[in-house]
Amino acid sequence: MGSNAPALIIAGTHSGCGKTTVTLALMAALSDRGLTVQPFKSGPDFIDPTLHRLVTGKVSRNLDVRMCGAAYVERLFSSHAPLEGISIIEGAMGLFDGGNGSAARLAALLGIPVILVVDVRSAAESVAAVVRGFETLDPRVRVAGVLLNRVASQRHRDMITEAVTQYCQAEIIGAIPRDDSISLPSRHLGLHMGAEVALNRKRFVELVEDNLYLELLPEIAANRFCESGTGFVEPEVQQNRPCVRLGVARDEAFCFYYQDNLDMLAEAGAEIVFFSPLHDTTLPEDLDGLYLGGGYPELYGQQLSRNSTMREAVRKFSRAGKAVYAECGGFMYLCRGIIDPDGNTFPMAGVYPVIATMEKRLRRLGYREVILQDETLLGCPGSLCYGHEFHYSEIEEMPPEIKRVYTLDDGRSEGYLVGNTLAGYVHLHWGRTPQAAGNFVDLMQKCQTQNT
Secondary structure: OOOOOOOEEEEEEEOOOOOOHHHHHHHHHHHHHOOEEEEEEEOOOOOOHHHHHHHHOOOOOOEHHHHHOOOHHHHHHHHHOOOOOOEEEEEEOOOOOHHHHHHHHHHHHOOOEEEEEEOOOOOOOHHHHHHHHHHHHHOOOOEEEEEEEOOOOOHHHHHHHHHHHOOOEEEEEEEEEOHHHHOOOOOEEEOOOOHHOOOOHHHHHHHHHEEEEEOOOHHHHOOOOOOOOOOOOOOOOOOOOOOOOEEOOOOOOEEOOOOOHHHHHHOOOOOEEEEEOOOOOOOOOOOOEEEOOOOOOHHHHHHHHOOOHHHHHHHHHHHHOOEEEOOOOOHHHHHHEEEOOOOOEEEOOOHHHHHHHEOOOEHHHHHEEEEEEOOOOOEEEOOOOEEEEOEEEEEEEOOOEEEEEEEEEEOOOEEEEOOEEEHHHHHOOOOOOHHHHHHHHHHHHHHHHOOO
């Protein structure tokens, strides 16, 4: 592993240009050629990394400068990028979208060349103007190759190629024809998770092998440059022996987790024990804490509601004063109930006396800074945490007697504390605040001592 490992960023001109499909096809084809392919995702997305893992068999990590900070991103990339092989990083939205969290910012920080995916369905020679704009907008970002997507014919490809060759520096590395058979299913929060998708891997690989100069990619990936020249040194990681058992909800309804957060908890001394609020009837034995991540509880409302023994077990665990942390979908599960888009109400764990209602329109989206106002399992008052918010549900007004322990940078008060149960809508990444994992483990230890 190393900071100079070969790597490419697969970025798009805009959302919906076919970037994820192209990325998966490239990962599959390069893997089938015998290369070690390490996937990454630019931005805070939980879904695309599961698709990456489906294709490569490897955990895909989020590289988000805005949420995690430049130093953490450099360290994370260097720790997991193979020197013998290739790292493929899928961008988010358009190349320059997202400010400090954009794929462009990541490319400049790590000196990684960009392959620009352009949807050419409704254009020909004008594609050259688009490519020229992307390759000249920021001199720190090197667009090294262009991949034309949804090409109609050989004549269409030739027209675009001639114009791009005349006016642009970037080389066209391939052109993929329109093919609806490789489209990926989606829903309100984006594409389906990897565990739910049956990819036609053979067709993906065929499209890439037949229409791309695939042999150029390792050469482009090896030609990196680094503007910052930070030359960071990998810190020593001390692995603590497990001292607490942390139950992590993981199934079809609860599937939004940053692997780095789980790794930090393990390094801090937590034994991670996965369980399913959907399929298990009760909690694993001898747990010291619970972590309920986001996901799709609204899609499984009836099944979660019918599992009354699990709902009661979670409620009793919280009321016993043990450490519980929940985000977004996990927070919804801890509410009194969930109302789905059809108006059906499904009882949930009832830790919080409010109902979460699914709306037809997006309620919140964006990066968030969290300022702690009280001592919590995340840290002490005045501490900052960083994350992202993306949800269609809205809760009823929380009663004033329920304590709010943090303030968001947009002025809202959140972080609802009941005993030692902390929940809210923001998905936090602890890249900038690894001490949060240690604080969580410390609280579990404290609760462990009090109950012995």
